[in-house]
Amino acid sequence: MRTERFADEELSRDAFLGGRLRIAQPRAGYRAGIDPVLLAASIPARAGQNVLDLGCGSGIAALCLGARVPGLALAGLEIQPAYADLARRNATENDQALEVFTGDLTDMPPPLRQRQFDHVIANPPYFDRAASTPARDPGREHGMGETCALAEWVAAAARRAAPKGQVTVVQRADRLPDLIPAMAAHLGSLEVLPLIPRQGRAARLVLMRGRKGGRAEFRLHDGPCLHAGAAHGRDGEDYTPAISAVLRDAAGLSFPG
Template identity: 50%
Template sequence: MGATEDLTKDDFLGGKIAIWQPKRGYRAGVDPVILAASVAAKSGQSVLELGCGVGTASLCLAARVPDLQITGVEVQPEYAALAQRNADENALPLTVVRADLRALPTELRQERFDHVIMNPPYFDRTAGTASDDTGKDIAFAGDTPLQAWLDVGARRVGPRGYLTLIQRMERLPEVLDALAGRLGAIIVRPIAGRTHRAPELFLLQARQEGKTPFRMAPTLIMHAGETHQGDQESYTQEVACVLRNGAELPIWS
């Protein structure tokens, strides 16, 4: 990977940023953009993204909030290189560290961040068959348990800092169990494709030293209408503003 013929350059946020990514394998879509929009970061703060892939979430966040200090960790060398290339070509402040999140470099293990964000693999490796494409397999399942992602993420959240993630709804019990006694003020926002459909994903925000009781936010509806209507775009106004204009998407609204 790396040759131009193996890559596509795709616009995000209505053309505010352009992302190189592989033609085959894992390709960033809507989920990292939604994740980035839900992070309540402020200028001057520090951000760590675990499993940054080609950098989509971090760069979408950097495009919305100026003057952030963002570090991305990515285990796959080809994706890490693309993430740094994307940051450099978009002139956005992302420093990419190629490392397994379970074996972070010493300097990262000694640092804590205002925000830790992640889009962990959605599927349990023990419950499925590995993909023939390594990049896709690591992105969708991988060999790092969800518990490890959350353990590392919680450790890197600084005082009064936030952990924000997106994940499949059936894994919510695992996430809550892993964070119990470690982070508080947990807010969960379900994400459903359409009205009257069960949520398939959720956003979660938790805070270091947070004392507010658990809250379930109103469901984010991705598409208008009850059924798919051909090829025309059907995103709700709220989601369209995020995807096309880089708008913020508060996890509690």
Template identity: 55%
Template sequence: MVDDLREDGFLGGRLRIVQPARGYRAGADAVMLAAACPARAGQSALELGCGAGVAMLCLGARVPGLRLAGLEVQPAYAELARRNAAANAIAAELHQGDLARMPAALRDRDFDHVIANPPYFLDGPSAPDAGRGLARHEQVPLALWVRAGLRRLRPGGWLTLIQRADRLAAVLAALDGRAGAITILPVAARQGRDAGRVIVAARKGARAPLRLLSPFVMHEKPSHSADAEDLTAAAQAVLREGASLSLGGRDSR
């Protein structure tokens, strides 16, 4: 159980999300992930490792009429996701369990979309908060995240991931032979900087060639010079106004 909580606003305050004050808190990456998912009303979407539900609920807020589900290994975070879905009046079913041992309630189902923000770090200093450490440091191999997502997709369904740019090779290796129409969107903090993140979308069973898009730039100024926010217009639209993040050409077979 998480006792020390705080409420954060997302999508310009449209969503109010309760998260641990000292544990793992989702931020811009979760919003970007949700914005990149090409879901349409009436479709189904599953988030693997949903935490407190930020990405899943941002997706539900942007695309009303989705059938949403989330899977989270940490019971306290799964309970927060249930609480946040109810508080924001977004219908979503939450499952507590490990994607490496998929719960029976999800094992025989398929979805139009699967989204995930797998842990970024292979190693490094452990976080003082156990929940934060588990969310940030890889326990289940990245390849298994990709394969678990593909297994939950219907033929032609889309898997959308956000990950550190230096782990792109591992994502592509896990997709090889299993999905196509792969689209990669590098995300850079500022113009001229190396991308720190990549958003990768892939279609199950597709054969279309890989596409590498121009970088999405988050901040307007060349360097951080004040506490004031300096988001680009495109980032403002996604993070504050709930705009979609088009990866283009995703009807390709």
């Protein structure tokens, strides 16, 4: 776990959403890919609603959502003090209000335990370390290696969701056998949106959401392709137009129907 504040020389400044955001990330440590951007794009939030990002890291998902939907009340919870500090700095540098709590999702700070949210979002660690190799950097390892069970992430998110509030999680597709029963234990109206890397390929990531008190039937959607073509055939990025609009133009990524 990284506790010491990052020095400026340890950080890079990276553009997100076509330069709408400039995000400081550690050069060596946990660095976000497109996953939190896609998560943020999928949230059907409206101005005036409040959103909690569990395990917010450097704040990318919350700040991407705030850039797309002005007028939200944004909060984040991050267990690593150095990353919580970085999220606060990124919010300030991007002129957004993001209230960041430092703490463990299984023992949240009392002021956070007293609140409920219209949307709770999470990008939990992907890797079960019983079957994978830990990262060398402690900050990166805490962001990628599971120390708290996925079911506990979902339970914590559901507790913070308001009645009829939504919980949305991005996770590896091979964790669906764990994620579906965890969500079903606390939420209803469950939906899964697979994220297909290329046409004809199996999904590697999924977005899954549920509603507090929801009663609709489970839905497995036809998911979007992230990349154009059956293979990477040229230098540079080859995102599909819809995904490029999400990543570069702050477009939404809606669940069908």
